[in-house]
Amino acid sequence: MxxxxxxxxxxxxxxxxxxxxxxxxxxxxxxxxxxxxxxxxxxxxxxxxxxxxxxxxxxxxxxxxxxxxxxxxxxxxxxxxxxxxxxxxxxxxxxxxxxxxxxxxxxxxxxxxxxxxxxxxxxxxxxxxxxxxxxxxxxxxxREQIESLTEREREVMAWVITGALNKQIAGELGVVEQTVKVHRSRVMEKMHVVSVAQLVRLCVAAGFEAAVK
Missing domain, CATH: 3.40.50.2300 (Response regulator)
Structure with a gap:
């Protein structure tokens, strides 16, 4: 064809x-x-x-x-x-x-x-x-990629782009570290990125705000 x-x-x-x-x-x-x-x-x-x-x-x-x-x-x-x-x-x-x-x-x-x-x-x-x-x-x-994230995944992403470690994010969100790892993996998959640096660039371009430490 x-x-x-x-x-x-x-x-x-x-x-x-x-x-x-x-x-x-x-x-x-x-x-x-x-x-x-x-x-x-x-x-x-x-x-x-x-x-x-x-x-x-x-x-x-x-x-x-x-x-x-x-x-x-x-x-x-x-x-x-x-x-x-x-x-x-x-x-x-x-x-x-x-x-x-x-x-x-x-x-x-x-x-x-x-x-x-x-x-x-x-x-x-x-x-x-x-x-x-x-x-x-x-x-x-x-925008569609960000909208595909769950509320918890957005919370995790907001912390990931600050450079926080999984353990630190778990403490901030009151969850176990394994839960953060799962959400973090899903965020990277849905945003089609393989590094935090790439994720940061996309979030900056979209105006997505990082969590406040």
């Missing part, structure tokens, strides 16, 4: 000028990207996925009727793994450009611009989004 091919990264284009959408869409498709265009920010918001599962980026006109580019950028930034934005504009609005970059835009391309500059920005944005999606996925898996 042939494995399914991964979906091509998507370039979303939002511009109220149909000719711009057609031109940039053609450039994106010729470079091997999937492409979808929208005439307004409102159309894009209505059609965007509830959660990003594949790498994507947004080529966004700065000034449009209705919801403007900066407002749309702020809306996207509120969600997990926000879709990176590449701003384009025919007006040299320096304050708006500065604001866009402060809000995390990948770059700002004044019209007219070279197609190669756009493709370079798209590749940079997609690579950024791949990293964000990977981080979100890892965080989700880590």
């Amino acid at each position: 042939v494995a399914p091919q991964p979906l091509a990264p998507t370039v979303f284009i939002v511009d109220d000028d149909p000719s711009v959408c057609r031109c940039l869409g053609r450039v994106a498709r010729q470079a091997g990207f999937a492409e979808t265009s929208f005439a307004s920010a409102e159309e894009f918001l209505a059609a965007r996925p509830a959660a990003w599962e594949q790498p994507a980026c947004l080529v966004l006109d700065l000034q449009m009727p209705g919801i403007g580019g900066l407002e749309l950028q702020r809306e996207l930034a509120a969600g997990p793994a926000p879709c990176p934005v590449i701003f384009i504009s025919g007006n040299g609005d320096i304050p708006a450009t500065v604001q866009a970059m402060k809000q995390g835009a990948v770059t700002f391309l004044p019209k007219p611009f070279e197609h190669e500059d756009l493709l370079k920005a798209i590749r940079e944005a997609l690579e950024k989004h791949r990293g964000q999606l990977a981080a979100v996925s890892e965080s989700r898996v880590l």
Whole structure:
């Protein structure tokens, strides 16, 4: 059985000028990207996925009727793994450009611009989004692992990451040392780690607090 091919990264284009959408869409498709265009920010918001599962980026006109580019950028930034934005504009609005970059835009391309500059920005944005999606996925898996632990296993893990020995943990929890050994083994198995150092790194990444000595 042939494995399914991964979906091509998507370039979303939002511009109220149909000719711009057609031109940039053609450039994106010729470079091997999937492409979808929208005439307004409102159309894009209505059609965007509830959660990003594949790498994507947004080529966004700065000034449009209705919801403007900066407002749309702020809306996207509120969600997990926000879709990176590449701003384009025919007006040299320096304050708006500065604001866009402060809000995390990948770059700002004044019209007219070279197609190669756009493709370079798209590749940079997609690579950024791949990293964000990977981080979100890892965080989700880590939360699920922690949620799979029993209350007692979490208590033991909170002490293990302090560097406490089994005997010390047993004294703190009021149980026999063998019980701590069993729970400790289950923690390591469920968290998919083979060392305390690895467990500590995962707990730090998840914001799981160590026990207070």
